[in-house]
Amino acid sequence: xxxxxxxxxxxxxxxxxxxxxxxIDDGVQGTREILKSLHRHTGNAYIIGITGAPGVGxxxxxxxxxxxxxxxxxxxxxxxxxxxxPLSGGAILxxxxxxxxxxLDEGVFIRSLATRGQFGGLTQSTRSAIDVLDAMGKDYIIIxxxxxxxxxxxxxxxxxxxxIVVVPGMGDHVQAIKAGIFEVGDIFxxxxxxxxxxxxxxxxxxxxIDMTRKKFKKEGWEPSVLMAEAVSNKGIVELLNEIxxxxxxxxxxxxxxxxxxxxxxxxxELIDMIKSRLVQEALNxxxxxxxxxxxxxxxIGGAKDPYSACDELLSAKLSFLE
Amino acid sequence: xxxxxxxxxxISVIGLDGHFTGAEIVSxxxxxxxxEVVYLGxxxxxxxxxxxxxxxxxxxxxxxxxxxxxxxxxxxxxxxxKNNMSTIPVIxxxxxxKQYAEALVKKGVSKIFPPQSTSDSIVNYIVSTVKRENVTxxxxx
Numbered sequence: 330x331x332x333x334x335x336x337x338x339x340x341x342x343x344x345x346x347x348x349x350x351x352x353i354d355d356g357v358q359g360t361r362e363i364l365k366s367l368h369r370h371t372g373n374a375y376i377i378g379i380t381g382a383p384g385v386g387x388x389x390x391x392x393x394x395x396x397x398x399x400x401x402x403x404x405x406x407x408x409x410x411x412x413x414x415p416l417s418g419g420a421i422l423x424x425x426x427x428x429x430x431x432x433l434d435e436g437v438f439i440r441s442l443a444t445r446g447q448f449g450g451l452t453q454s455t456r457s458a459i460d461v462l463d464a465m466g467k468d469y470i471i472i473x474x475x476x477x478x479x480x481x482x483x484x485x486x487x488x489x490x491x492x493i494v495v496v497p498g499m500g501d502h503v504q505a506i507k508a509g510i511f512e513v514g515d516i517f518x519x520x521x522x523x524x525x526x527x528x529x530x531x532x533x534x535x536x537x538i539d540m541t542r543k544k545f546k547k548e549g550w551e552p553s554v555l556m557a558e559a560v561s562n563k564g565i566v567e568l569l570n571e572i573x574x575x576x577x578x579x580x581x582x583x584x585x586x587x588x589x590x591x592x593x594x595x596x597x598e599l600i601d602m603i604k605s606r607l608v609q610e611a612l613n614x615x616x617x618x619x620x621x622x623x624x625x626x627x628x629i630g631g632a633k634d635p636y637s638a639c640d641e642l643l644s645a646k647l648s649f650l651e
Numbered sequence: 652x653x654x655x656x657x658x659x660x661x662i663s664v665i666g667l668d669g670h671f672t673g674a675e676i677v678s679x680x681x682x683x684x685x686x687e688v689v690y691l692g693x694x695x696x697x698x699x700x701x702x703x704x705x706x707x708x709x710x711x712x713x714x715x716x717x718x719x720x721x722x723x724x725x726x727x728x729x730x731x732x733k734n735n736m737s738t739i740p741v742i743x744x745x746x747x748x749k750q751y752a753e754a755l756v757k758k759g760v761s762k763i764f765p766p767q768s769t770s771d772s773i774v775n776y777i778v779s780t781v782k783r784e785n786v787t788x789x790x791x792x
Contacts, residue, residue: 344705351708355656418657419682425703426692432699439706443657443687 335366341465343438350440353457364457371463374406377572378488380474385494386520386559387473388427393565395431398469406462406470407439408455410484420444424473438462444475456487456598485513486597490575492516492568495534497527512541514552515575518568522556531556549586550578615646658781661709663691663700665727668718673745677713680770686777697727701734709739710781716745721755728759740780744768 337345353360377394379387388409395405409424422441431437440462442455455472462470474484485491493514517534519527534554553571557564582590615621624642627633662678664671671693678688689707691700704712712731714724724743731737740761747755752763761780764773 347706347708351659357656413687414682417683418685420687421678421682421690422687422707423690423692425689429692429695429699432702439703441689441707445657 331362331366334363335370335464338367338461338464339370339466346438346461346465347440350442350458350461353461354442354445354454360457364460367460367464371460374459374463374467374470375490375576376459376463376470376472376488378472378474378484378491379494380484380491381494383475385496387494388424389559390492390494390518390520390557390565390568391424391471391473392428392431393559393562394471394569395428395437396562397565397569399431399434399436403468404436404466405438406465406467407437407473408442408458408462408470409439409473410442410444410455410475412475413443413445418445438465438467455484456601459487483597483601486594489579490515490572492518492572494518494520495530496521497524497530515550516568516571517552517554518564519554519556520559522564523558527556549582550575611647615642618642618646620645656783658686658711658777659689659707659709660686660711660713660777661689661691661700661704661707662713662715663695663703664693664715665695665697665700666718666720666723667694668716668720669693670715670717670745673717674713674715677715677744677770677773681713681774681777684770684774684778686774697723697730700727701730701736704731704736704739705734710783711777712739712741714741714743716743716747719751721747721751724755724760725758732759738782742773742776744773 334345334349338349349360349363353364379391381387391407391409395407398405407428409422409428411420411422411424413420420443422443424441425432425439428439431439440458442458445454459470459472472484472488491513493516495517497519517538519531519534521527531554538552538554553574555564555567555571557568559565579587579590620642624633624638628635628638660681662674662681664674674690674693678690681688689703689709691703695703700712700714712727714727716724724741728741731739731741737759741759742762742764743752743755743760744764746766747763752765755763762776764776
């Protein structure tokens, strides 16, 4: 059965692949076995991460990128991630709205994913979904992330090239870049560049890159800054050319650097996988125990404080913890 | 069912119909009910909706209709059949006159929600109708 599903996926069966991604996302038992077999068919796609604050035009940029890649006969898989409501657990996944002209193109597979909070790991199911698209034989996989948070950095680690989209006239926006995602950008795209202050935003980013030049030189790539007006398809060909340049620069690295990069990525992914599994299993182990129920009652009855209860449960249930 | 499972709904406006408010409001309260909603927007053809439903692997398709283009909904039902996707219920909402509503149900639309339907009635209907099918489920017998 596993081999049967794997075969369908590598033969590009959209229905089976789509359902498999759904099962992975839902944590359905048995998907692990399929992923294990699928893994040896992966590693051929070029993975591009697109990130940036909400409303900067990420979906539109992705839409135009798909168009240009299709012109060159490349097949494309897209994972468009939108946030899960922390209140209800539901989500509105609206990224397809900007990409609808590709919906009848067999060379394009677009899939929306919700972040789904902490457990199970955002990167975990995203990473597995990438594997599915990769095994389907897509030449390019574009991951469009939600606009804010730590997750962006994680996704950037899984992508070969990370593009950060910004727009002019948001000073605080540039501040946000300074704080974190700035460090993982390979290419910066100043979108909506017909707006006033585009030049200034471009220079701000260039200055910041200059300040960290030493760090980037070592990696063999200095981040570039481009202008674009994605809505009218300006600057998209240049963006793809730059991505290609980055791809070549990665190939030109020394054997040791490539190996070091690869090891860092594999390490990150493995740790992430262990982490989400560990948290899930440990939590199940604790919360399904009688002691856990007793602790709840004790805290409600005032016989115990939650801090002591936490300590007791951890040392009773996870004996390796001190 | 694993605690991670969510009902996934596709919401779209079909054909030459630009009334998006209803579709957006429905999307919003389905999200508030804990569902994942793939929102397609307006001017979608039956082909576009079916392709999106395949790629997104949804449990239900919801069509908002305010422009009397019921033939498009019929085509959607036919296309789902052609793709062996008839197990996915199609529900419709909007200003659909009674006689047309009856014809659509006869055609295979699972349920029509006329104006003034409560959000609860829609949520409850989806929850009670959805049958989660999974690829890997077959593995576990």
